[in-house]
Amino acid sequence: MVRLHISDGFRSSMTWLHTWAGIGASCLLFMIFWMGSLSVFDSEIDQWMKPELRVTAPTEEFQYGPVFERLLEGEAHGATRMYISAPGKRDPLGYFFYRNKGGENVRGRFDPATLEEVEVTDSYAGTSFFYPFHYSLHIPQGIGYWVVGFCAMAMLVLMVSGIFIHRKIVADFFTFRPQKALRRSTLDLHNLSSLVALPLHILFPLTGLMIFATIYFPWSYNVVYGGDDAQLNRDAGRAGLEASGEPLNAKLDIDAIVGQALSRWQSAEPGVEHRADSVGLELAGDANAYVIVREVFPSRAVSMSKNVLSVSVATGAILAESNAGPAQSAYAWLSGAHYIQFDSRALRWLYFAGGLLGSVMIASGLMFWMQSRIRKGVIDPKSVRVVRGLAVGSVSGIILASGAYLVVNRMLPAEAAAFGLGRAGLEVSVFYLVWVLTYAHAALRGKTSWAEQSWAIGAVGIAAVFLNWVSTGDHLVATVSDRVWPIAGMDIVLIAGSAAAVWSALKLAQRQPTVQRPSKEQPEAFDQAAARAIAATEPAE
Amino acid sequence: MPETVASIGLFLLAGLLAFFGASFLALSQDRNVHRVLGRSVQDKRVSMMRTTGWLLVFVSLIPCIARDGGSFAALLWPLLLAAASIATAMLLAYRPQWLTPIAKVGWKNHIGA
Amino acid sequence: MGIFLKGRILTDRLSVVLDNRLYRVCLGIFGGYAFTAGFFAFVSVLLAQAGAARIEAFFWAILTSFLVYTAVVIWAVATAQPARVTGVLIGGALVMVLSSPFLATPTTGL
Numbered sequence: 001m002v003r004l005h006i007s008d009g010f011r012s013s014m015t016w017l018h019t020w021a022g023i024g025a026s027c028l029l030f031m032i033f034w035m036g037s038l039s040v041f042d043s044e045i046d047q048w049m050k051p052e053l054r055v056t057a058p059t060e061e062f063q064y065g066p067v068f069e070r071l072l073e074g075e076a077h078g079a080t081r082m083y084i085s086a087p088g089k090r091d092p093l094g095y096f097f098y099r100n101k102g103g104e105n106v107r108g109r110f111d112p113a114t115l116e117e118v119e120v121t122d123s124y125a126g127t128s129f130f131y132p133f134h135y136s137l138h139i140p141q142g143i144g145y146w147v148v149g150f151c152a153m154a155m156l157v158l159m160v161s162g163i164f165i166h167r168k169i170v171a172d173f174f175t176f177r178p179q180k181a182l183r184r185s186t187l188d189l190h191n192l193s194s195l196v197a198l199p200l201h202i203l204f205p206l207t208g209l210m211i212f213a214t215i216y217f218p219w220s221y222n223v224v225y226g227g228d229d230a231q232l233n234r235d236a237g238r239a240g241l242e243a244s245g246e247p248l249n250a251k252l253d254i255d256a257i258v259g260q261a262l263s264r265w266q267s268a269e270p271g272v273e274h275r276a277d278s279v280g281l282e283l284a285g286d287a288n289a290y291v292i293v294r295e296v297f298p299s300r301a302v303s304m305s306k307n308v309l310s311v312s313v314a315t316g317a318i319l320a321e322s323n324a325g326p327a328q329s330a331y332a333w334l335s336g337a338h339y340i341q342f343d344s345r346a347l348r349w350l351y352f353a354g355g356l357l358g359s360v361m362i363a364s365g366l367m368f369w370m371q372s373r374i375r376k377g378v379i380d381p382k383s384v385r386v387v388r389g390l391a392v393g394s395v396s397g398i399i400l401a402s403g404a405y406l407v408v409n410r411m412l413p414a415e416a417a418a419f420g421l422g423r424a425g426l427e428v429s430v431f432y433l434v435w436v437l438t439y440a441h442a443a444l445r446g447k448t449s450w451a452e453q454s455w456a457i458g459a460v461g462i463a464a465v466f467l468n469w470v471s472t473g474d475h476l477v478a479t480v481s482d483r484v485w486p487i488a489g490m491d492i493v494l495i496a497g498s499a500a501a502v503w504s505a506l507k508l509a510q511r512q513p514t515v516q517r518p519s520k521e522q523p524e525a526f527d528q529a530a531a532r533a534i535a536a537t538e539p540a541e
Numbered sequence: 542m543p544e545t546v547a548s549i550g551l552f553l554l555a556g557l558l559a560f561f562g563a564s565f566l567a568l569s570q571d572r573n574v575h576r577v578l579g580r581s582v583q584d585k586r587v588s589m590m591r592t593t594g595w596l597l598v599f600v601s602l603i604p605c606i607a608r609d610g611g612s613f614a615a616l617l618w619p620l621l622l623a624a625a626s627i628a629t630a631m632l633l634a635y636r637p638q639w640l641t642p643i644a645k646v647g648w649k650n651h652i653g654a
Numbered sequence: 655m656g657i658f659l660k661g662r663i664l665t666d667r668l669s670v671v672l673d674n675r676l677y678r679v680c681l682g683i684f685g686g687y688a689f690t691a692g693f694f695a696f697v698s699v700l701l702a703q704a705g706a707a708r709i710e711a712f713f714w715a716i717l718t719s720f721l722v723y724t725a726v727v728i729w730a731v732a733t734a735q736p737a738r739v740t741g742v743l744i745g746g747a748l749v750m751v752l753s754s755p756f757l758a759t760p761t762t763g764l
Contacts, residue, residue, distance in 0.1 A: 010732050016675065017731045156724045174567040174626065176634045196626040199619055206720055213716045217694045220751075224698035224708050224715075226758045235709040302612045325706075327713035334717075337616060344613060346552055350620040357623065 011165060018161040019369065025154035026366040027394035028137070030359055032151060034398055035134035036204075037355030038126065040340060040348055041493075043090035044486040045126030049409045051472045052120045054487060057092040058112045064279045065255035067096065070115050072252075072284070076100060083280040087112045089299070089343060090486070093120070122423040123409055129428060130402070135208070145215050152205035158365075159202050162194060169195065182511060183371045190364035193357050201358055207338040210331065237308025237322035239282070239290045246287040250314045254279060254291065257316075261293035261309040264321075272301055281313075289313040297341035303329065304336040363395045389443030396453040397438030399501075403460035404434040406494075410467035454505035461498030465491045551608040555601045555617070559625035561643070562597030565590050567629045568644050577637045577644045590647040598622065675731075682730035685743035690723040692750030699757045 038045065047053040067084050076082060078101035085095040093109040096117075100106055109118045136144030163169070173195055176188045194201060209216070225232045233240035258276050265274040280292040290312050295305040306324035311317070324332065336342065340351055370391055373379050379387060408430040416423040442449040468491060469475040476495075479488035567573045569590035574582050582588075601621065605614035632639055694715045701711035726743065733739045 009734070013732045014728075017679075017728075020679070153720070153723060153727070156720070157727050160724060160728055171570065171572075174563075174570070174573060174630045174633055176630045178634050192627070192630050196630075197619070197623040200623070209720045210716050213694075213719065217691050217719070220691050220695040220698075220715075220754075222712075223695040223754045223758055224702050224711050226755070232709070232712075235707070302616065325710040325713075327706075327710045327717060331713045331716060333612065342613075344609065346548075347613065347616055347620070350617070350624065354620055354623065357627070 014161040014164040018158055018165055021154045021158050021161070022365055022369060025151045025158070026362050027390060028147065028151045029155055030362045030366070030394055031137065031398055032134055032148060033355055033359040033362060034402070035130050037352055037359060038402065039131040039134050040352045040355060041489070042126030042131045044490055045130065046091070047486045048468065048490040049123050049125040049406065050121040051474075052118055053091075053093060054472075054474065054484065055092045055111075057089045058087055062086045062094070062112055063255055064258055064276070065253070067094065067110065067115055068252070068254045068279075068281065071096060071098060076106070078285070080284055081280065081282050082284060083278060085278040086276065088277075093118055121409075121414065123427055124424050125409075129405070129431075135212075142215070145212055149209060149212060149216055152209050155205040156202065156209075159194075159198070159205075163198075166191065166195075183368060183375065186364050186368045186371060190361060190368055193361040193364065197354055197357055200354055201361065203334075204338060204358070207334045211335050211338060234320040235322070237294075237310060237320050238292060239310035239312075239319035241283065241288045241290060241319070243283050243286045244288045248285050248287055248289050248314060252281070252289075252313055254281075257291045257311045257313075258293055260311065260316075261307075264309065265295065265307050272298060274298065274305075274307070277305075287314055290319055297336070297339065299343035302336045302342055303332040304339060304341075306332050366391055366395070385443055385446060388446065388449075389439055392442035392449050392453060393435070393439030396450060396457065397435055397442065400438055400453055400457050400460060401431045401435035403457055403464060403494075403497075405431040406464040407460055407467060410464065410471045451505045451508040454501045454508060457501035458498040458505065461494045461501065465494050548608055551604040555604040555608070555621055556625070558597050558601035558604070559618075559621045560628055562594050562599075562601060563622065563625040563629040564632070564640060564643050565594030565597060565647060567594075567633060568640065568647055569594055573633055574644055574648065576633055577640045578648075582648055588648075593647070678731050678733075678736060681736065681740060681743065682727035685740065685747070686723050686726040686730060688747035688751075689726055689743045690719050692747040692754070693722050694719045695754035696750035696757075699754045703757060 064084055064086070068082065071082060072079065076098045079098040080101075082096070082098040084097075087094045092112075094112050095107065096110055097105065097107040109120050110116060111118050132138060135148055137147055138144060139147055166172075172188075172191060174192075176185070176192050178185045178188075180188075222229065222232055230240055258279060261276060262274055274295055275298065276293050277296040278294045280294075281289065282292065283289045290310050293309045293311070295307040298305050306322050306328055308320075308322040309318065310320040312319050322328075340348065370387060373387075374384055405427060408427050412423055412426060414423065416426055418426060419429075421429060438453060441453070445452060465476070468487070474484065474487050476488060476491045479485075479491065568577065569588050571581055574580075602614060602618050605617045605621070608614070609617065629640075697718065698708075698711040698715040701714055702708045706714070730736070730739050730743070
């Protein structure tokens with residue numbers, strides 16, 4: 001019914017574009033999607049990996065004033081800037097940051113009930129390892145953002161070219177034939193996973209690029225301001241003042257300023273409940289000191305908040321306020337949809353599943369290409385080993401490494417240190433070590449490495465659940481009955497993931513065709529049987 | 542939304558409507574009917590199955606909006622439809638017989654002997 | 655006659671380069687980037703000139719630029735006239751990049 005009337009020349013150019021963009025970007029895209037899927041639950045992963053965070057979220061309204069007071073009168077006396085982030089539902093300890101008199105940056109977590117600093121397990125966990133991996137691949141010097149951005153553009157090009165290549169989008173929409181030859185069912189799975197969530201597969205790379213737009217077009221972005229950075233800051237709600245050098249002559253009343261911000265936001269937008277997510281004090285002790293109040297991620301809206309207010313401490317005057325028009329509001333919705341910090345359990349699980357579906361799309365596309373090339377004999381056997389090694393390591397390898405990361409986290413003691421690395425560094429080293437080994441394993445073992453790594457993933461998942469029980473006492477029965485959902489959810493996903501990995505390993509073992517050795521008496525019969533087998537694997541197009 | 546009975550109920554309602562919408566749409570295609578019932582349909586017109594399927598798909602938007610508002614529904618609805626489509630495709634692939642009741646209901650009076 | 659032949663040989667050689675897939679991909683990636691960077695600056699400046707608040711113009715540019723980049727890459731790969739696309743992308747990029755700073759409204763203390 002719906003047939004795109006495009007010329008063969010166009011379709012063939014789209015085909016090679018899709019193929020080459022896939023060859024170039026699919027391994028990296030799988031890593032980005034896998035880490036992105038994990039990042040949906042990054043706070044929960046934090047709680048699993050850093051058991052000090054397994055406290056119930058505070059129920060009372062959080063007051064910023066006491067935290068600022070305590071720090072400024074205590075260890076942060078003389079600090080020039082200080083930022084406090086409120087605890088949240090998924091992240092029950094608050095964050096503090098200040099730059100002290102010596103110019104050093106100090107940061108940590110605090111318990112909102114006692115206002116005491118909490119020593120948390122030294123681990124990068126989800127928010128500081130998996131999440132940055134997603135948007136930068138941990139490639140330093142800002143190069144990582146460009147690599148990920150290139151992959152995101154490749155993905156957009158892949159999606160558009162894929163639509164043009166696919167001939168029978170409607171007729172084949174629900175088609176998945178696992179009983180057929182591997183290449184056919186792989187292609188079916190690739191098409192299915194791409195089509196059912198097509199708008200979303202386009203939305204995420206697009207919004208990711210938008211979020212980093214000022215990195216990708218650094219000189220273009222403030223051309224419209226004619227280089228007037230101060231005005232750009234003010235339009236964004238940041239006062240951006242310089243120190244005057246004179247001392248502050250007024251009392252700092254953080255809570256009054258926060259209250260002022262909240263009442264302004266509430267009257268501007270009465271339908272939504274507003275909350276100050278972070279409060280910053282700049283130029284502390286100076287006459288020009290000001291407070292920035294930000295609402296970043298409202299819990300009951302998709303849009304990230306555009307609410308930023310800068311208030312002078314000395315005069316109480318509003319120095320800068322953000323005023324979002326339609327374009328900024330659209331951007332806020334789109335970036336909020338990507339960041340997924342809003343409070344919706346249903347969407348969070350669906351996002352996780354969607355991310356995994358995208359990962360399946362990428363992996364199945366890569367597999368299909370690999371199988372086609374190997375079948376056609378276009379790649380020589382040595383290169384097949386390399387290509388397969390890269391594919392296996394990038395797909396099952398990174399999954400296995402992620403599981404190993406969780407396992408080692410539950411095994412290392414709090415004060416672990418070795419080779420000049422702290423505990424957090426050791427955990428990350430194990431991740432990379434295991435990951436590199438999976439590439440080597442895949443190159444050495446060839447086709448069987450898929451199943452073998454799947455078995456390993458199954459084992460590692462169960463080991464992680466077991467070690468969580470042994471090291472923290474929070475086993476699944478207890479966490480479910482006590483409704484500690486972040487930990488229960490993690491254990492359940494680990495168990496389900498292990499089950500899926502074991503099922504895959506069994507299926508992969510089934511697929512190994514039993515090769516009949518050609519007997520000397522019947523060489524022709526073998527040739528005929530081989531010819532039939534090859535004919536059976538042709539896709540029915 | 543705080544997990545009230547209403548929010549869970551609306552989610553399930555949206556999910557079920559999306560699933561039936563997807564399976565009706567799938568079963569409005571001859572090859573899928575063949576897979577489930579083992580025989581083709583005789584009536585080749587754009588069927589009630591397809592119209593009903595689209596209707597169910599769009600109606601599933603309503604509980605999404607009722608649950609969380611339009612802003613969230615813009616994300617929840619496509620995700621639910623994706624899940625429903627995957628579920629339908631997996632049933633067609635692995636357990637086509639489970640879709641027999643839907644096929645029979647939708648195609649009664651039109652199935653060849 | 656000799657000059658005419660030389661011209662033909664040059665354009666033939668050029669079209670071999672231009673028809674090349676690698677060339678098209680590079681055109682799409684780098685030419686597209688230059689064009690999009692120019693577009694970003696140019697469209698934000700244009701909208702500000704047309705009366706939009708500058709921060710709004712800035713966000714319109716963010717919202718549209720990556721769609722433009724994607725379309726340009728597809729165009730560069732699919733076109734039957736790579737020379738024309740080269741001209742549009744490089745020329746357009748130059749025009750937009752060079753003119754934008756001059757079209758930006760001076761700071762009015764808005």
